[in-house]
Amino acid sequence: MAEVTAQLVKTLRERTGAGMMDCRNALVEANANLDDAEVVLRKRGAAAAAKKSTRSAKQGLILADIAADGQSAVIVEVNCESDFVARTDEFHALVADIAAHVASSSAVTSDAILLEALKKDPSTTVGDFIKTQIARVGENIVLPRFERVRVTTGSIASYTHPGSQLAVLMALSSPAGHSEDLASLGRDLAMQAAAADPKYIRRDQVDPAHLAKEADIARDRARNEGKPDKILDKIVEGRLGKFYEEVCLLEQPFIKDNTLTVTELIKQKSASTGGAIEVAHFARFKVGETQSGEEAAAE
Secondary structure, eight states, X not given: OXXXXXXXXXXXXXXXXXXXXHHHHHHHHXXXXXXXXXXXXXXXXXXXXXXXXXXXXXXXXXXXXXXXXXXXXXEEEEEESOHHHHTSHHHHHHHHHHHHHHHHOOOOSHHHHHHSBOSSOTTSBHHHHHHHHHHHHTSOOEEEXXXXXXXXXXXXXXXXXXXXXXXXXXXXXXTTOOOHHHHHHHHHHHHHXXXXXXXXXXXXXSOHHHHHHHHHHHHHHHHHTTXXXXXXXXXXXXXXXHHHHHHBGGGSEETTEEEEEHHHHHHHXXXXXXXXXXXXXXXXXXXXXXXXXXXXXXX
C-alpha cells in the first residue's frame, strides 16, 4: 500500500475542492494515485448528487454576461436550496463558469448543456461539474434555463438588481451601430424591464388568448358596473389600452420620467443618434421562475 502523504491530500483537495477526510479516504481507496482518487471522489459526488436531486432548489443567482463586442450576450439562472449558499463566492464562481460555457455552446436546452464537456475543464461534463459542487456544498443545484441574445447592428445592455436575483438583457438595433448613447439607453430600458416587468415589446406580440381573456374580463366588469351594452365596446377598448400599457414595454411610462412613454423616449434618442432605434429583444429572469433554456436571435 502506497503512503498517503499530507501533500497528496493537499493536492487532491486543490484539484477537487473536496474535504480533507474525503480526499484522504479516496487516496487510500485509490492506493495513493491522484487521478484514480479524483475518479473516486467524482463517483461519490454523483451518488450524493443523486440523493439530493429531488430536493427543491428555489434560491440561486441570475447572471447576465455581455461579450466584449456588445453584439452577443447570455443570461443564465442557476438554482440552489438556500440563500446562504447562493451568496457564497464559490456559488458565484460556479454560475460564472456555467455562463461562460453556455456562451461558447450552441446547445439550446439545459439538458443538452449538461452533457457537454465543460469549457473550463474538458475532462468533465457540465453535469458532472455541477454534481461535484453538489457534493461540496451539500445542496441540490440545477440549471433551469438560459437564453442567448444577439444583434447584428446595435448593442446589448444589461441590468442586474442588487443581490443578483433579477437581471435583464436589452438588445437594441440601430443602423448607426454602437454608441455610448445607445448603450446608455439600453441600460435605462433594461432597468425599465426589471422594474415594470413587461411581457411583450409591442402590441402585435401579445398572445391572442391573453388578449381575449383580458377583453372578456373588461366586458364582464363593465356589465357588473351597470354600464349599458351600447358603450361596452368603447369601455373595453379603453381598458385594453391600460392593459397594453402594463404589458408592452413600448407603451409603458418611462420610469425615470413618467411624462414620456418608452416609445417617445426611443424617438428622442433616435433623433440624437442619427438612426432609428428599435428594441430587438429583451430577456428578463427572476430567480424561481420556471422556463426552459432557449436561444433568442435578435436581428
